[in-house]
Amino acid sequence: GQSLEQPSEVTAVEGAIVQINCTYQTSGFYGLSWYQQHDGGAPTFLSYNALDGLEETGRFSSFLSRSDSYGYLLLQELQMKDSASYFCAVMNRDDKIIFGKGTRLHILP
Amino acid sequence: DVKVTQSSRYLVKRTGEKVFLECVQDMDHENMFWYRQDPGLGLRLIYFSYDVKMKEKGDIPEGYSVSREKKERFSLILESASTNQTSMYLCASSLGWSGNGELFFGEGSRLTVL
Numbered sequence: 001g002q003s004l005e006q007p008s009e010v011t012a013v014e015g016a017i018v019q020i021n022c023t024y025q026t027s028g029f030y031g032l033s034w035y036q037q038h039d040g041g042a043p044t045f046l047s048y049n050a051l052d053g054l055e056e057t058g059r060f061s062s063f064l065s066r067s068d069s070y071g072y073l074l075l076q077e078l079q080m081k082d083s084a085s086y087f088c089a090v091m092n093r094d095d096k097i098i099f100g101k102g103t104r105l106h107i108l109p
Numbered sequence: 110d111v112k113v114t115q116s117s118r119y120l121v122k123r124t125g126e127k128v129f130l131e132c133v134q135d136m137d138h139e140n141m142f143w144y145r146q147d148p149g150l151g152l153r154l155i156y157f158s159y160d161v162k163m164k165e166k167g168d169i170p171e172g173y174s175v176s177r178e179k180k181e182r183f184s185l186i187l188e189s190a191s192t193n194q195t196s197m198y199l200c201a202s203s204l205g206w207s208g209n210g211e212l213f214f215g216e217g218s219r220l221t222v223l
Binding site: 048 | 203216
């Protein structure tokens with residue numbers, strides 16, 4: 001079967017750095033994506049990793065280790081507007097995209 | 110600008126009714142998806158389609174069917190709605206392998222079954 005594990009909640013302080021981890025089990029792995037979803041809104045794409053290593057996009061970075069079936073999203077210089085749910089998602093070679101249950105990020109002033 | 114449009118933002122239906130949820134994308138994407146989202150359960154894949162008239166089951170297809178007669182349109186059908194199908198339904202599209210797998214989502218359809 002397929003499964004993705006990520007923490008259900010994470011709390012951090014404004015201006016700090018937070019890391020959200022994701023481990024996955026799947027067959028035919030192709031890539032790992034991250035999405036952000038604010039309350040009442042639709043998920044929006046943040047990043048994608050198909051190869052091992054770190055991808056940086058502004059304050060957000062995403063990391064993948066294919067050998068460990070593991071990835072993380074790193075958010076730097078946290079802002080209050082980053083309070084949201086974050087989902088990791090696996091894309092398989094059959095184009096199927098499966099999501100984790102999401103991590104609720106709480107940011108304290 | 111990229112756009113995925115879901116026909117209804119809010120629907121209220123009665124148990125046993127047939128329900129159609131429509132989704133249209135204007136990006137010429139090959140792949141289209143239907144997810145349902147429930148608190149604490151994340152997004153669960155119901156069905157996806159990688160081409161016209163093609164469909165693949167996701168993780169929770171029971172009680173649902175889909176139709177893709179045209180590339181831009183992907184419909185989700187609840188043959189006989191039940192209360193446990195009360196949920197937020199999200200449609201999405203993507204380029205698939207030829208892109209980075211990015212999913213573009215519609216605004217969602219919140220269905221309540223009484």
